[in-house]
Amino acid sequence: MVDGHNFKSSKMVFLEAEMNSNVLISPDQLTPQGLLLQKAIITRLLEDIANKKASKEHGYFIAITSLKSIGDGRVRTLTGDVLFPVSFSCLTQKPTKGEVLTGTVERILKHGLFVKSGPIEDIFISEKMTGDYKYVPGESPMFLSEKHSKLEKGVSVRFKVVGFRWMEADRQFQLLATLAGDFLGPI
Amino acid sequence: MSAGEEEENAAELKIGDEFLRAKCLMNCEVAIILEHKYEQLQQMSDDPANQVSQVFEKSLQYVKRFSRYKNPDAVRQVREVLSRYQLAEFELCVLGNLCPETVEEAIAMVPSIKTKGRIDDDEQIEKMLHDLSLIKKFE
Helix, strand or coil, X not given: CCCCCCHHHCCCCEEEEEEEEEEEECHXXXXXXXXXXXXXXXXXXXXXXXXXXXXXXXXXXXXXXXXXXXXXXXXXXXXXXXEEEEEEEEEEECCCCCCEEEEEEEEEECCEEEEEECCEEEEEEEHHHCCCCEEECCCXXXXXXXXXXXXXXXXXXXXXXXXXXXXXXXXXXXXXEECCCCCCEEC | CCHHHHHHHHHHCCCCCCCCCEEEECHHHHXXXXXXXXXXXXXXXXXXXXXXXXXXXXXHHHHHHCCCCCCHHHHHHHHHHHHCCCCCHHXXXXXXXXXXXXXXXXXXXXXXXXXXXXXXXXXHHHHHHHHHHHHHHCC
């Protein structure tokens, strides 16, 4: 069941998406036994997805949950490799603007803090977006609120995604977030 | 598409169609799936750590840390309770993940409950949150 027709405005959480892809099998992996071929295709698909990590369209590829079908192979005349179209389900996660996530504080700097959340490693909360938490320098710097609540490395926080972009070179998302809002902050 | 382009696409693992059909999962459901996957890999291979990607590892750590419900029966009950209301899939998951304690918090986390008229009656929201907390109590 999918909400509405507009994925872009929905607050995505973990999605199990159905996808199609092509797996390339080299001739030395092609044996008369059908079973070994299937294993080679699955292994190759797992490797490809793990290496791909994420895409701008789908977000992070977390785990393949099931294999739907493997189509007929087509031979690549130049190399002799065989291309198999594969249909499968994959767990994915993609950030969305306005969504509320939980994460762990990774680094404290004067101008803000860095947070990690699941596969998303690069989340920055500017000191302008920390509500009434103020930077406190020292050997282990932190952000402190008037009520003496601390934001330091290892603390779990709830934050809202203000914006994000896809970094092609690193194959990951970079997020900007805020703690200013009801029910946001350390949990 | 020329043969050359196709070759390039295949090498890049260009995913063909977009989402054909997608369903949303709560953190606690994902935790169960990923833990099961990890067990499968342990049985299949001598070195399971080699088979799982960083994305998998970090996601597993994350969902284990931020799942309120651990027991598979409890997780099933949570989805069942939330499914009784006219919520969109993602709204259901956000509520199941964030486990708001008050009606105020629930509306703050998922404003569309009110703005899109999913649950008009605050008492109903109260009941839903109460049922969720009972599941936790008896987990």
